[in-house]
Amino acid sequence: xxxxxxxxFFKDLQPSASDFxxxxxxxxxxxxxxxxxxxxxDAAGSAIFxxxxxxxxxxxxxxxxxxxxxxxPELNTLAGSGAVVLEPGAGSSVKIRQLLDALDHPAGFxxxxxxxxxxxxxxxxxxxxxxxxxxxxxxxxxxxTLDLGALSIPEGRRIVFFPGSTIGNxxxxxxxxxxxTLRDWLRPGDALLIGVDLRKDPSVLEAAYDDAGGxxxxxxxxLVRRINAELNGDIDPSALAYRxxxxxxxxxxxxxxxxxxDFHFTVAGERFVLRDHETIHTENSHKFTVAxxxxxxxxxxxxxxxxxxxxxxCAFSIHWLE
Ligand code: AVJ
Numbered sequence: 001x002x003x004x005x006x007x008x009f010f011k012d013l014q015p016s017a018s019d020f021x022x023x024x025x026x027x028x029x030x031x032x033x034x035x036x037x038x039x040x041x042d043a044a045g046s047a048i049f050x051x052x053x054x055x056x057x058x059x060x061x062x063x064x065x066x067x068x069x070x071x072x073p074e075l076n077t078l079a080g081s082g083a084v085v086l087e088p089g090a091g092s093s094v095k096i097r098q099l100l101d102a103l104d105h106p107a108g109f110x111x112x113x114x115x116x117x118x119x120x121x122x123x124x125x126x127x128x129x130x131x132x133x134x135x136x137x138x139x140x141x142x143x144x145t146l147d148l149g150a151l152s153i154p155e156g157r158r159i160v161f162f163p164g165s166t167i168g169n170x171x172x173x174x175x176x177x178x179x180x181t182l183r184d185w186l187r188p189g190d191a192l193l194i195g196v197d198l199r200k201d202p203s204v205l206e207a208a209y210d211d212a213g214g215x216x217x218x219x220x221x222x223l224v225r226r227i228n229a230e231l232n233g234d235i236d237p238s239a240l241a242y243r244x245x246x247x248x249x250x251x252x253x254x255x256x257x258x259x260x261x262d263f264h265f266t267v268a269g270e271r272f273v274l275r276d277h278e279t280i281h282t283e284n285s286h287k288f289t290v291a292x293x294x295x296x297x298x299x300x301x302x303x304x305x306x307x308x309x310x311x312x313x314c315a316f317s318i319h320w321l322e
Contacts, residue, residue: 006124006127007120007123007124007127007135007136007137008108008127008134008135008136008152008154009136009137009151009152010120010123010136010137010138010139011136011137011138011139011140011150011151012116012138012139013138013139013140013141013144013146014114014116014139014140015114015141015144017230020039020230020231021230021231021268023035023036023039024039024227024231024267024268025267025268025270027280028267028270028272028280029272032279032281033272033274033278033279033280033281034280034281034282035223035280035281035282037169037282037283037284038114038141038143039223039226040219040220040222040223040282040283041091041113041114041115041118042115042222042226043115043117043118044222044225044226045115045219045222045223045226046091046092046113046115046118048215048218048219048222049091049219050091050092051215051218052211052215052216052219053094054215055211055213055215055216056211056213057207057208057210057211057212058208058211058215058216059204059208059313059314059316060164060165060195060197060208060314060316061094061164062314063310063314063315063316064095064163064164064165064195064310064316064318065094065095065098066310067308067309067310067316067318068095068098068099068102068163068318069098069102070308071308071318072098072099072101072102073102074306074308075099075102075103075193075320076102076103076104078191078306078320079103079106079157079159079191080104080157081103081104081105081106082105082106082107082156082157083103083106083107083156083157083158083159084106084107084108084109084110084153084154084155084156084157084158084159085099085100085103085106085108085109085110085158085159085160085161086109086110086112086153086158086159086160086161086185087109087110087111087112087160087161087162087163088112088113088140088142088160088162088182089112089113089114089142089162089164089166090111090112090113090119090122090123090137091113091115091118091119091122091164092118092122093111093119093122093123093125093126095161095163095164095195096109096111096126096161097126097129099161099193100126100130100133105132106130106133107133107134107154107155107156108133108134108135108136108153108154108156109123109126109130109133109134109135109136110135110136110137110138110151110153111123111126111135111136111137111138112137112138112139112140112142112146113137113138113139113140114139114140114141114142115139116139119137119138119139120137120139122137123135123136123137124137134154136151136152136153138151142178142181143174143178145181148185157189157190157191158185158186158187158190158191159190159191159192159193160182160185160186160190160191160192160193161193161194162182162192162193162194162195163193163194163195163318164195165195165196165197165285165316167179167194167196167286168196168197168252168284168285168286168287168288169283169284169285169286170284170286171284172286172296175286175296176296176299176300179192179296179297179299179300179302180300180301183300183301183302183321186322190322191305191320191321191322192302192319192320192321192322193318193319193320193321194318194319194321195316195317195318196288196293196316196317196318196319197285197287197288197315197316197317198287198288198289198290198309198315198316198317199251199287199288199289199315200287200313200314200315201313202246202248204313204314205246205253205287206244206245206246206253208253209244209253209255209285210242210243210244216242216244216255217242220242220255220257220282220283221237221240221242221257223257223282224237224240224257225237227267231267231268232266232267232268232269233265233266233267233268234265234266235265235267236263236265238260239259239260239261239263239274240257240258240259240260240280241257241258241260242255242256242257242258243255243256243257243258243279244256250284250286251286251287251288251292252284252285252286252287253284253285253287254281254283254284255281255282255283255284255285256279256280256281256282257279257280257282258277258278258279258280259274259275259276259277259278259279260276261276262274262275262276288317290307290309290317293317293319294307294319297319297321302321302322303321303322304319304320304321305320305321305322306319306320307319307320
C-alpha cells in the first residue's frame, strides 16, 4: 500500500534545548539585553506569526504573494520543468504553494524550519496536494551549517527559495554570511529566489510591526512565556511593554520589550535586573532599496540576474540571483 502524500524523508537536526538556554542567558547578560528572533518560532510562536501575516497592517506577506503570482509565468520560464525547490525557514509554506503552482512539473521540494512539527505538518500537506512531487522536510536552524549531501535531495535544477524578507532579520554582516551560505547550495544553473522588503514611509513600517490587533506584541510576549516555561523563568509580563520603531540611520525597524518599572527576575537559576525603561532587543527588520540589496548580493558572490518590484506604499522586491 502506497501512503499518499507521505514525506520522502524527514531529517531532525533540531537545535538542542541547551542552545536555547545558553543563548538566552548570554543575551540577558549583555549591557544591551538581546534575544535572537529565531527563538520566536516554537510551535506557539509560529502560529502567532501566521496571525501577524493576516494583520491588515502587515503588508509584506500579501504584497509578496501578489508579486509572486504576477511573475509566476516568468519564474516558470526561468526555472524550466523538473526544478527542485529548497526552502530554508519554510514555516507554514503558503508562498511555496504559490511558487509550485506557477512551475511546470517541479520534481522536488525540501522544506526546512527551526520548528520541526510545524515544517513536518506543512510539508506533509504539500506532499498530499502534489502526489508527483518528491517532498522532504528538515528541522534545522539555517544559521547553522548544513551538509546538503546528507539529505536525499532529488536531482534537477535547484531553486533556493527564501521569501518573506527573512534576510532583513540579520545584521548586515550576518546577512552577507547567510547569502554566502545559500550561494554555496547552488551549482551552475541553479538560482536563489529571495524576497526583500523595501524602504518606505516610516508610519507604514511602524504600523506593520506594531499592529493594532496586538499580534506582533503577542509574538514578543510568547518569547517571555517560552523562557518562563522552558528555562524556569519568572519574568513578569505585566512589567514589560512591546515597542517597535523605525531607525533611519540603520534602515531597519527595531523591536524591543521595554521595562515599565525596575524589576528583578530569574532565568535558569540566574538573577537579572531590568531598570525602568531598559529594553530587551528582540528583533531587527532591515529594509533595503533594490540597489543596496543587490550590492550585498554581489559581495556574497551572487549575480543579480532579475528583479521584480511592487512599488507604492507597500513596496517589495523579489530577486533572482545566480
Ligand atoms: C521573519 C522577516 C518575515 O521582519 O517582517 C514580523 C518577522 N517580526 N513581525 C519581518 C516579523 C515581527 C518578519 N520576517
